Amino acid sequence: MATDVHGPVTPVTAKAEGLAVRVEGLSRSFDGRAVIDDLRLDVQPGEFVALLGRSGCGKSTLLRILAGLDRDIEGTVLVPRRKAVAFQAPRLMPWKRVWRNVLLGLPGRPERALAERALDEVGLENRSNAWPKTLSGGEAQRASLARALVREPDLLLLDEPFGALDALTRIKAQRLVDELWQRRGCAVLLVTHDVEEAVLLADRVLVMDGGVIAYETRVDLERPRDITDPRFGELRAELLRRLGVDRTERTAHPQPTA
Ligand SMILES: Nc1ncnc2c1ncn2[C@@H]1O[C@H](COP(=O)(O)OP(=O)(O)OP(=O)(O)O)[C@@H](O)[C@H]1O
Ligand SMILES: [Mg+2]
Numbered sequence: 001m002a003t004d005v006h007g008p009v010t011p012v013t014a015k016a017e018g019l020a021v022r023v024e025g026l027s028r029s030f031d032g033r034a035v036i037d038d039l040r041l042d043v044q045p046g047e048f049v050a051l052l053g054r055s056g057c058g059k060s061t062l063l064r065i066l067a068g069l070d071r072d073i074e075g076t077v078l079v080p081r082r083k084a085v086a087f088q089a090p091r092l093m094p095w096k097r098v099w100r101n102v103l104l105g106l107p108g109r110p111e112r113a114l115a116e117r118a119l120d121e122v123g124l125e126n127r128s129n130a131w132p133k134t135l136s137g138g139e140a141q142r143a144s145l146a147r148a149l150v151r152e153p154d155l156l157l158l159d160e161p162f163g164a165l166d167a168l169t170r171i172k173a174q175r176l177v178d179e180l181w182q183r184r185g186c187a188v189l190l191v192t193h194d195v196e197e198a199v200l201l202a203d204r205v206l207v208m209d210g211g212v213i214a215y216e217t218r219v220d221l222e223r224p225r226d227i228t229d230p231r232f233g234e235l236r237a238e239l240l241r242r243l244g245v246d247r248t249e250r251t252a253h254p255q256p257t258a
Pocket of ligand 1: 030031035053054055056057058059060061062
């Protein structure tokens, strides 16, 4: 565990180093147990990075640290001043209309038009005046994305944003994130359980294990990606292996052992 570098989440930008994110010697413990243990991570400006790892390995912990929501850490964390986060549960305030939710927490007195532009970007322009409880799961998720976009982030942090969506809505939401990323050009760190989603969307896929980034691979496939491309299949298989999920475990009829 790194004990030599100490420092809070630094509110300065990592831009000086030409990076969107720089993390060095990062450690975070809960009750004496290190969940993140001397982790190192760089993210380039505009890069789309997906983060995989088994449940409980520390993905959300890392994301919360990058978002500046957890400062009880050791190590160095440089992130852009403009960053935004969207969680699996959209976390909309039920007593505020959708457009007010989008503007929530912004400094000053931002105009409704600002929210409406962001809602337009996620295809939710006609639900601006709705109450959150009247939104479908996919709509609530898009409202949450609009709330992130309105901050014009240089770094967009997404913690399993599509986890609760049905398959079709999920595919639409993935396309939307892809489009928004291409249009906005911000760096994205997407936590997901879905290896296919990671390979579809990301420039680089990380696997977290043992408190560090234990494996990473670039996805040098042209976009939009074709899941039937054999190279896509190879990447997916390798990532599943790294996650400790191999083919025999995934098929209903494992190969008999000799
Ligand atoms: N505030 C906390 N207090 C104590 N332990 C915590 C706290 N937050 C996280 N942990 C522990 O740290 C570990 C990592 O949690 P984390 O939420 O980062 O996992 P994760 O990789 O996001 O898992 P999942 O894929 O299930 O969302 C878990 O063992 C969790 O119990
Ligand atoms: Mg999590």
